[in-house]
Amino acid sequence: MEINEKLDIFNRATIQAAEGQSREMLEEQERLYREMLTEYEKRKQEEQQTKTRDAMARVRREINRAVSGQMMEEKKNFHAKQEEQKAELFAMVEEHIRAFRGTEAYIRLLEEKIGTARDFAGGEELTVYLDPEDEPLRGRLERETACVLTPAEKPFGGGIRAVIPAKNMLLDESFSEKLERERELFSL
Numbered sequence: 001m002e003i004n005e006k007l008d009i010f011n012r013a014t015i016q017a018a019e020g021q022s023r024e025m026l027e028e029q030e031r032l033y034r035e036m037l038t039e040y041e042k043r044k045q046e047e048q049q050t051k052t053r054d055a056m057a058r059v060r061r062e063i064n065r066a067v068s069g070q071m072m073e074e075k076k077n078f079h080a081k082q083e084e085q086k087a088e089l090f091a092m093v094e095e096h097i098r099a100f101r102g103t104e105a106y107i108r109l110l111e112e113k114i115g116t117a118r119d120f121a122g123g124e125e126l127t128v129y130l131d132p133e134d135e136p137l138r139g140r141l142e143r144e145t146a147c148v149l150t151p152a153e154k155p156f157g158g159g160i161r162a163v164i165p166a167k168n169m170l171l172d173e174s175f176s177e178k179l180e181r182e183r184e185l186f187s188l
Contacts, residue, residue: 082187090183094157097175101158107137110160113173114145117162124166131158131174 100106114128129152130138138149152161157176164171 086183086186090179090186093179097158097179101134106158107140110134110137110141111144113160114141114147114149114162117160117164117171117173118145118147120171121162121164121167124164127163127165129156129161129163131155131160134158 128149130149132151132155156174159174162171
């Protein structure tokens with residue numbers, strides 16, 4: 001074999017070996033780049049998911065804040081409406097009380113309350129106060145109940161108040177007191 005043939009064989013063998021090595025190196029580089037690309041895509045996907053989750057959480061918080069504000073406004077309006085209706089209702093009740101105070105039933109009620117206070121005092125000293133607006137009824141009530149009545153200095157909406165000093169007691173059967181108690185307890 002001649003030297004040219006040997007060189008040719010050596011040249012082909014070297015080229016084949018170099019091509020093999022080059023192919024292996026290229027495949028290794030491709031594999032590394034694919035892995036890096038896969039890692040990069042995975043990292044970017046996770047970042048995007050995180051951004052999406054954060055954005056959704058931010059939107060949820062904003063929606064919750066808006067809903068909470070709206071609910072507070074609705075509660076405030078509801079409460080205001082309730083108070084308005086309560087005021088209207090008690091205004092109607094006060095009007096009915098004023099109308100009731102002009103009836104015979106009211107006079108009988110006063111007689112009954114005065115009798116109850118006198119019985120409760122059990123013979124002890126008793127001062128029964130009458131609402132100043134009921135002054136025209138005083139003479140009749142004193143005759144009917146055999147009890148001396150004292151006009152109160154300040155109006156209390158009707159009814160009576162009685163003081164029993166020996167027992168250190170105030171019997172408050174005034175309409176204003178009862179109405180105030182109902183106002184406090186009342187809810188729609």
